[in-house]
Amino acid sequence: MAKSKEALDIRWSGQLPKGAEPSTVTVRLDPSGRWHISILVDDDTIKPLPQSDKSVGVDVGIAHLAITSDGEKAENPPNRPYQGELGGLPETRPEGPLS
Numbered sequence: 001m002a003k004s005k006e007a008l009d010i011r012w013s014g015q016l017p018k019g020a021e022p023s024t025v026t027v028r029l030d031p032s033g034r035w036h037i038s039i040l041v042d043d044d045t046i047k048p049l050p051q052s053d054k055s056v057g058v059d060v061g062i063a064h065l066a067i068t069s070d071g072e073k074a075e076n077p078p079n080r081p082y083q084g085e086l087g088g089l090p091e092t093r094p095e096g097p098l099s
Contacts, residue, residue: 008035017043 020041028036057069066074 016041017045 024040
């Protein structure tokens with residue numbers, strides 16, 4: 001990438017905090033040929049949350065995405081574009097002896 005003569009088509013997913021210095025930069029090429037860059041920064045503007053004695057358990061399920069021990073329910077996302085397509089596909093198994 002350092003020797004690339006073409007401009008890179010960069011799509012930012014978020015803004016870097018003002019004055020933030022990257023501590024780690026990871027560059028990855030995915031199997032479809034797209035480059036992904038992850039930037040890790042230390043943000044001094046983020047303050048730790050106050051201490052709390054309260055705790056909650058979370059159960060991840062099928063009927064609901066998650067249910068907390070307080071009884072709060074998070075519904076599953078309504079859009080599953082893959083659901084209809086995958087339902088009719090045959091199950092595939094690897095050939096050869098199972099190890």
